[in-house]
Amino acid sequence: MALRSDWLPALAAFEAAARHQNFAHAAEELHLTASAVSHHVRKLEGRLGVALFQRHARGVALTAEGRQLADAASNALADLDGSLKALRGGRGETARVRLTTLHSLSVSWLLPRLPRFAAAFLDIALALETDTALARFDDGGPDLGIRHGPGHWPGLTAHPLMDEELFAVASPALPGIDALREPADLLRLPLIADLARQGWPDWFRAAGLHGPRFEERWRFVDSTGAMHAAAQGLGVALARDRIARPWLADGRLVRLPFPSLPARWSYHIVYPSHRRLRAPAQAFVRWLLDDVAEFGP
Structure with missing residues (x-):
């Protein structure tokens, strides 16, 4: 089926409605009325012969066919937007992607993968921003984030990256580790923790120890600090698989x-649903998902 020019307004209206999951918000962005957006979407559904949205009392949700078309339309419009900006002399602006994530994940997991990205995308620069606080994806904020959590954040589109597990690690030189036989033996050693929402109480409970008395001798804001402390022989740390790999x-x-204890949450790559991703950011998302699929998490 050839794409005729009179399809473009309907596709643009649909793409905005799909990002917002709301016709009124899409209308605001496009400077249309909500009824005009609805008309465009129904026109598109009529031409395609499929339902793109499920309509219910609380709003709308994409169908499987709608999600397929939304992904294609978003990619196409972002590529077109990037090309237009490049022609207007804005290439320097569109070629940099700002990514926010935890310092520990950046150093231990993401950085070792980036040589493959650099070789594949010579014209895209990456700015890494690390902080323990959740980033604000406003107009002056980052393009993308890698977040650890349940996978559902208001206003964000989230693509699952990987699960993780938690297990005990220590320096091979730590006195007493050769005598460890069962989980309760860890109570005799100094324990190292970070500020993650899942930690030693969860691990001991999963190991069958309910209400044990223990002290976290050392506590760090970020998992990287906990790994360094364990490597220095200060005690036993509860490690996350993706973070501990370089030390192991x-x-x-x-x-x-x-x-090991399966983690309650997973890692996701996220970006604001209300804002169409620029072409370089879309390229990074596609590359990262493909890289994890090909080389493993």
Whole structure:
């Protein structure tokens, strides 16, 4: 089916409605009325012969066919927007992607993957912003984020990246680790923690120890600090698989012979639903999802 020019207004209205999941908000962005957006969407549905939205009392939600078309329309319009900006001399602006994530994930998991990104996208620069606070995706904020959580955040589109697990690690030189036989033996050693929402109480409970008396001798804001402390022999840390890999790989830490705990939350790449991603940011999202699929998380 050839794409005729009179389809473009309907596709633009649909793409905005799909991002916002709301006809009124899409209308505001496009300087139309909500009824005009609804008319465009119904016209598109009539031409395609499929329902693009499920309509209910609280609003609208994309159908499977709607999600497929929304992804294609968003990619196409972002590419077109990027090309127009480049022709107007804005290439320097559109070629930089701002990404926010935790320092620990950036250093241990993302940075080792970035040489593949750099080789594939010579014209895209990446600015990494690390903070423990959740970023604000306003007009002056970052393009993308990698967040650890349930996968549902108001106003954000989230693509699952990977799960994780938690397990005990220590320096191979830590006194007493050769005598560890069961989880309760850890209570005799100094414990290291970070400020994550899932920690030692959850791990001990999963290991069958309910209400044990223990003290977290060392506590750090970020998991990187906990890994460094464990590598210095200060105690036993509860490690996250993706964060601990470099320390395990070079032998600074060893995994202790106890069960792991599946994490309650996962990692997701996120971006604001109300704002169409620029072409470079879309390229990074597609690359990261493909890289995880090809090389593993």
